Amino acid sequence: MGARPGRKPVQPDPAAGPVAALAYRLWELKTKAGDPSYAEMSTRMGAAASKSSLAAAARGQVLPTWETTWEFVRVLAVHRLKQDAAEARREWRAHWERAASAARSETTEGRTGHDETSTGHIGTTEDHTGHDETSTGRIETEVRTAERLERRARPLLARRTAMIAAVATAGAALFTWLAPLSGNDEPTASATPARAASPYDDSAFEQDVTHPDGTVVKTGTEFTKIWRIRNTGTILWRGRYLTRLNDTPCRAPKRVEIRMVQPGEPVDIAVRVRASDSPGRCKIYWKMTDETGTQLLSAKKPIFLDVVVG
Structure with missing residues (x-):
């Protein structure tokens, strides 16, 4: 096919820091898997992350989200190199957590002596879904900076x-x-001191980004379902998941991690699904839960996937 057009990517230096070291591992994995383009990884190979998110993860300038990192690894290590999915997930989760912890420590040490009430600027990276996280071109808050901002x-x-x-x-x-x-003898209403609103948790479903209800998919094929929901409350979403409530002939993971979402911010949530081997209807229900599996927003109806396999 010949060389791909455009600038030649610069290989990250593993000695440049924990984020660069993680990017170097991703770079090595991509080379070992035949060096596919990021566009190919995001489309033909089925990564639930945009090509720009995948490219940023391998540049080593900012720490990618765990979801983006896993999509990078899943399509290369699991699908192309045929590694065990559970083992690969454990290995790369450990790499990512070490990089996140070291990067967070470096950031804390670098800010020693600064006013703890200053907010700073929020570093960003793109979403892990097949579409850009909130809309095309939208970027998401880095995990470590968002945590620091919330604390301050x-x-x-x-x-x-x-x-x-x-x-x-x-x-x-x-x-x-x-x-x-x-001089006004008429009774007047007394002023009432202002009260701060109590924090509350809420969400709103916005749209099916892919595979709207009734979509026909071929038997035995894999596809990515993406929903867009919005954090309409005042509480930061962190450590949350979409957890499957029922079983159908179509196969899907038991739960899918949701990235950190600020109040007022929308988020695209992607789930990889394999269609059944025989024709029929697949309707899978999902509910937001915490890490322990406890359901959140109990008053809200579950979101669902509803496709026709044929």
Whole structure:
């Protein structure tokens, strides 16, 4: 086929840091698997991640999400090199966690002496789904920076809430003192101090990105179902999963990890499904849970995949 057009990718230096070392391992895996293009990995090979996400993971400039890392590994190590999926997942999860921990430690050490109330800027990377994470071109918050931002935001929010309450109370007192001077004998409504809203958890289904209800798929084929939902509450989503509720002739993983999602942010969730070997209908229900399998947002209806195998 000849050389691929465009700039030649630069091989990451494993000595440049924990993120670069992880990228170097991914680079070696890609070379061992025949060096397919990132576009081929994202389309023909079926990775549930965009080609730009996969390319960024192997550059070593920012830490990719675990979901992007696993999609990189899954299509190369498991499908192309025929490695055991469970063993490959354990091995690469350990590599990723070591890189994340070391990178987080480096970031903490590098910020020693800085004001803990400063927010900084949020580093980003692209989503792990076949489409860009929130919409085309949208980028997601890096895990370690989001955690640091959330930790620093707590005292700021507490101080801000106390300040609002104090101002409201002072305003009510001033109004009570001035009211008799106005000459208006009619009763007036007393001011009520402002209250901070209680945190709450909520979600909204937005669309089927791929394979809408009634889509016909061929028997025995693999395909990726993607839903888009939005965090409409005020709580950061972290450590959450979509967990399958029922069994059908179509095969799908028991649960799928959801990346960290900020309040107000949408997220695309991808599930790899294998169609049954005989014609029929496959309708699989999924519910959001935590790491222990406890269902969240119990008032919400499950989301589902509904395809016709033929």
